Every structure is written in C-alpha cells, then in structure tokens.
Amino acid sequence: MYGRERALELRERYPHASEIMALYVALTRVWESAPPRAPLEWAGKNLLPRVMSATVTSGPPPLAEAMRTAEPGDGPGLLAAWLADEELTPVERYLARATMRVVPLEPGKGGAAGRCPECGGPPQVSFRQASDDPLVSARRMLACAKCPHEWNFSATTCPACGESAKRTVHAEPAAGPARVGRKAPGEASVFPHLRAESCESCHRYLIDVDLGRDPRAVPQVDELAAVPIDLHLADQGYTKITPNLMGF
Template sequence: MGEASSSRLVSRGEQGREMTKINVIQPGTIEAPPGEIPFLLLPERNVFQARSARLSALAEGHALADYLRFLAALAGAQHESMSLFRRVRLPEAQELERCREHGMPPLGTRGWDRDPVWREALRCILTELEAGALPEAARATIARLKDTDDASLERMAETLFAGDSDEKLDRAAKPFIGAALQAYWLHLVTPLGAGAFGRLETPHLCPACGSAPMVSVVCIGADHGLRYLTCPLCSTQWHAVRIKCVFCDTTKGITYYGIEGGSAAIKAESCEACHGYLKILYMDKDPNVDALADDVASIALDVLMAESGITRKGTNFLF
C-alpha cells in the first residue's frame, strides 16, 4: 500500500510541487515565562474518535484517499476497543513517585509490564474492521493476525518498540499491532492525571511512556502559541520551546519547509546539526489538525525532505 502511494507522490513533486523555505523569527520572542506554561497535556479518551473524523475529512480528494479511509476505520475500531480496559493494572503511587524522582517514564515501552488485555484489544480491532469494506491485502493480514499465537504477538510488539529493527517487523501487520498498543497505552495515561508524570532526563522523550515524538503541535486557546511534542503511542503532549531542535537542543540552523501550495498548517522543522526534521502542526492555521492523521496525510512532505537528504526523526507506530 505504502510503496505505490509513495511513488505517486514523488512524481507529483517532480511536476513542480517544490519545497519552500520559510523565514523564521528569533527564539525567545514568542514564549510565555516558564512558570506559566503547563508542562503536560494529557489526552482525552475520545482521541481515536476525533482522529477517525479527521482522517475521513482529509481523505476527500486526497491522493492517498483509500489509505486514509482505512486508517479512519482503524481509528474507529480503536475507539470501540477502549471499552475493554476497565480493570487494567495501573502504576502504584509509590512507583509514580520513584519515576518522578529519577526522571524515568512510569509506563515505559520497555519497563512497563504490558497487560495481556492489549491482545484482546487487537482482536476486537480486527473483528470490527472485518465487518466493514477493506482492501483485499488488509483482509488477508487480519486473517493471519487472528491465527497468530500470543507469544508471536508479544514478539511483534517488542519489535515495534525496538524501532531500529524495522526490517524484522511484518510491515503489513504494523498498523494493527500499533493500533492495539496505542489503545492500551491511552487507557493507561488518561486516569492518572498530569501530576503523575515528571520531566525526564531526556526531554524529547514522552514523560509517560518514553517514546520519541511523532510531531509537534503549536496550540491555540489557553495554550496559544505554545509548542507541544506529541507521543505516537499514548498521545500525551509535553512542552518544548519553539525554534529549537528538540533532539539536540540547538537554536542555530533551524529551518522550516513546507510544500508550495500545500497546507500552511504543516511544516518540517529541520536541524542542520542533526540533518533531521520533525513535522510541526499549527492549530492557528487549522484548528482541526490531528497529530497522526495530519502526519500521514502530509507524507508528500516526507518524500520531498528525503529527496533533499534530510532524515525523518518522527516516530509513527502505524506506518
């Protein structure tokens, strides 16, 4: 699915969709004093419902319409699966305190003992999806996953979290495994409250689960103009100063790229020192942006950035 779509996007780029550099204001001119900034924004339990609606809206007239509609159905199934998790073990108060003291994520993808209920969520998601219209390849993957034993599913989750061994991962299965783990982790963070989590020693990792960010989002409303990194797993958002590389902390050599004629609500923030970029979404340009939906729908920007030799740093557990 991804392969064919990418090549179509590349050719569109060659037909004149160029990347443009955007002039940048200096660091420090747009931030509120640190004491007034909420460090953490916890997600709502209806994240997947909102995401599904956003994906359906983005699919209209999009080159990747079928894929976005599939992800909309997947997000809808994730929302359904949330009702499975009522009696799941959460970290004890002491555990949370110890993690805050040591700058560790209490629900770390490697440290936290996953409840097997995430596999029930997976089966629920697969059953929900099967009932609707699906591409043949997705239907075959669902059938295969339904026959996969528990130990193999756990290994697939481990491989997904390891990240650096992408070739070991069954790519067709990745969106389904990722979706079930996202649903389980969203359930873990939502009842705990923002006070449960502290700042980590590595500030670009999610304070709740330790994942590297998917994108960053510049907020509107009470947090107007503040930039938050978004977790690809648990959907927690945590504050990061703007116009500063989130990975190496430099404020020099930060450049913003967008697609000419494309949405003003999404740019790639690149760092000269890292030779990498993270996408940044602007809610003042489009209040309906969703981290995952808009990340996937703007894959043309990733293609153009890759052609320029700048490496994607954002993590996405669905593709």
C-alpha cells in the same frame, strides 16, 4: 473519538491520503471497541486480531494483502517487543502501534530531552495552538509516538539532538504527490497548516501542525496526510524522528 471526524474530512480534502484516512477511520472503530485502559495482555489477544481484520477490509492494498497472509502469532509478545524497542518488520510495527493506541503505558521512563516525559518515547508530531495574542507566537507542543501524552517543548530546539541553531522550516514544499516542488504563483496552498521542521545537525525532521491556521486540525491525524512533505524531505536526505502509524 480519536479524530474520526477529522479523518473523514481529510479523506475528502486530500485524494493522496484517502486510503490512509479510510484505514484510520476503520481503526477508530476498533479502538472504540476496547475497554478504557485496556491491559496489554487483553489488547494483544483481542484487539490485535480486530486491527488485522479492519486492515484487511479497509487498508491500502499492499498493507491489506500483507495482513491477509500474516499469522496472528503471539499478540502480547509482539506488543512487548515493540515496547522494548526491538527490531520489528514494518508490518509488525504497524500492528503493534495500531493496537497500542488504547493501552496506557506505565509512566516513569521519561527524562531525556526531546523525549516523552511520561514514557520516554520519541515525538511523532509537533503542533502549535492558536495564539490569542497575534504578537506572541504560540507555544510549541510535541505529541508522543508511543503514548497519548503531549508536552511543551522549545520551538527552536531539535527534539532529536538538542541543536538549536540549525533549524530549517520547509513550508509547502509539495502541491501533491505527483507535483513535488515549488508551487506555481497563485496556486492555492494544499497544506496551509502543515510544514516540516528539519535540523541541519542530525538531518531529522518533524511535521508541524499550525492549529492557528486550521483550528479543526487533529495533529495525529493531519500528520498522516503529510505524505508529500515526507517524500520531499526524504528526497532532500532527511529522516523523520520516528515514522508514523502508516510507516511514513
């Protein structure tokens, strides 16, 4: 569940993402320990401490260290603050997101273009299903950063500002964290199924996952492996619409 098999696969395939994927795998076990439709209060009191200890054990060293020295504090209060879009530190944001993964949100706050129709949250990742007809490109879907909802959205419109004419697709900008730049001729694609789509109007971007090129991909998991693309886009002055679970 939660794409654990995929995270194990990517941990082997992408050395640059092995720490992130190891943590993700540990988190899937925490999420599976929660009852279905866990209430927020329960999650804040019971699941948040489990997220903290899984992160101490399995997280990348800086995050594990931050977690080791963090006070558990008011778990439900932290989750409520995150839901209310209050200003949080990166560590608090990580804790809230990793805990909220199993807490269903109240629907009904959606509406704005490019935002989740269920909860009003921003999109985390864009993806396209494999198309049966090679002449028809598949519909673009967006997955919410705040809740499990996924929705269909125009393939040519920026979900951040609604601009539709100033889109740039950044395909394969990076061959690895240490070799950002154009790939050498004949060099195999590192991310054949991942690319970034940026908007020249608002300078925001999203990672797009092409399931036609890699049907085993799990958008929310594969997006976490796109760190070299994120760094490349940051270099070019773009900001992701919303940082992912790991803060990229």
